Amino acid sequence: MTDMKTRPGEPRSTGSDQLSIGALVDRLLKGGMPLRFTAYDGSSAGPEDSPVGLHLANERGLRYLLTAPGDLGLARAYVAGDLQISGTHPGNPYPAISALKEHTHFEMPPPAELLRMLRHVGLSNLVPPPPPPQEMMPRWRRLMEGVRHSMTRDAEAIHHHYDVSNRFYELVLGPSMTYTCACFPSETATLEEAQFFKYDLVARKLGLQAGQRLLDVGCGWGGMVRHAAKEYGVKAIGVTLSEQQAEWGQARIRSEGLEDLAEIRFMDYRDVPEGEFDAISSIGLTEHIGIKNYPAYFTALRDKLKDHGRLLNHCITRADNRSDGGAGAFIDRYVFPDGELTGSGRIISTMQDLGLEVRHEENLREHYAMTLAGWCRNLEDNWDECVAEVGEGTARVWGLYMAGSQVGFEINEIQLHQVLAVKPDASGRADFPLRPTWLS
Incomplete structure (x- = not known):
């Protein structure tokens, strides 16, 4: 399968059979990656001179990003330690969030293109990992546990x-x-x-x-x-x-x-x-x-x-x-x-x-x-x-x-x-x- 066409300035695939994670994230993130992004496959995206960077450390982090596109997936990967921030302290990630504030949503490409992208990175990465233990169940499941805003809930x-x-x-x-x-x-x-x-x-x-x-x-x-x-x-x-x-x-x-x-x-x-x-x-x-x-x-x-x-x-x-x-x-x-x-x-x-x-x-x-x-x-x-x-x-x-x-x-x-x-x-x-x- 040939590499997908890229947008101007977009990192290209690392090979003919595999789309790099950097290129994938940059393609999906609304407006592209505003920070320097690196991934465990050796790929990268975003401006090289960015004072703040993100590093995706492992496959579990990628699965978080792909199975909960947007702020939830990014948060899960960060809380679990799979998405790491450089150039700022983890206790104060303000510089990274300030740069990302307009880029936390995924822009889904046409279905055929999306399917090709997912095949490149492996469909197994669409299996969601267990969320970090700090996460509560989703709102729809909490509704089964009791009336919202009851004294107990x-x-x-x-x-x-x-x-x-x-x-x-x-x-x-x-x-x-x-x-x-x-x-x-x-x-x-x-x-x-x-x-x-x-x-x-x-x-x-x-x-x-x-x-x-x-x-x-x-x-x-x-x-x-x-x-x-x-x-x-x-x-x-x-x-x-x-x-x-x-x-x-x-x-x-x-x-x-x-x-x-x-x-x-x-x-x-x-x-x-x-x-x-x-x-x-x-x-x-x-x-x-x-x-x-x-x-x-x-x-x-x-x-x-x-x-x-x-x-x-x-x-x-x-x-x-x-x-x-x-x-x-x-x-x-x-x-x-x-x-x-x-x-x-x-x-x-x-x-x-x-x-x-x-x-x-x-x-x-x-x-x-x-x-x-x-x-x-x-x-x-x-x-x-x-x-x-x-x-x-x-x-x-x-x-x-x-x-x-x-x-x-x-x-x-x-x-x-x-x-x-x-x-x-x-x-x-x-x-x-x-x-x-x-x-x-």
Whole structure:
């Protein structure tokens, strides 16, 4: 069989009976290979002067690429160690992802050409290998395990993502143990300063005062709960579906002598018995709720507020309101199972339809890109200890996910919105200041 025709600049086959892997990948990848690519058969593709390179180390990696074309196959090969990156650290693959961001989809050639290509590399490479152990089952199979966003399934999804290792999170997130977007008061602020500023911004938007009661849903390791208690004298309850988070957070509360004001519970927000809160914060939870559940979610929070109480919702959003919400295959199977995103307009309209009065919203998109860059640096700086704690495959998942998310925020594929609402009383009075007090 003769070699296939190549595009201008495309690597040619290594022989008349076999198409090189470099030529195959370059042909299939949308727009061609933007990095220097080498493969175990000795072939290559992409610019020779690229500062960042990819190396496909073995046949299993090729099978991953061919049986799950696109970001999932690339992720599987990378997590398994079959696709290796040079010129950047595995804890911070941002340079490679930034270069690949427009090239992760496969462009399938006409069927006859595709069949010839596959025969060249061997039809046996169309047998998918078992995925890396970090991968969850696909969404369609999870549907057989329970109703999506039921309490049981939500708990399993949270466990998959957050119960990795508290020590691992300490190394990646830093002393604040805050796994949500920071807010940088200046470009020179440190990550810790930006996380403190974020919590204080939320507190000021909520108008927290000593003696008030705060409910923080999806509280993580309790950063907002402790900040409200320590800095504002607020009696704060936090709830999380991660038992490891609750244990860590409650221990930190005891060590800081905040037991009289702060409490973290291993509990679903739907099971909180108390009501009549002065304020509710939801920082990074809405992504796990499911779009169709927004009305029930915001109704539950509204009903736990007293009249004139304020709600601050802080979550990742899409740049438009047209998406069906589903995440890509890599994010869904490795990072946020069942996670869904939509635009801020969908969130605001749902809140308004339920009688919550939206008073302010802002987009912190650039701040999340800066936050993720900080986390990637932490993972890189603490790589050996992180690998010892969770294994190299899991550490690679986190590097890939965080660097990829950083790119997503930079190119306005995803955003981060804070939406502030108040619960008016029966007469429509909101007891809200004429001008925002948190901007001074």
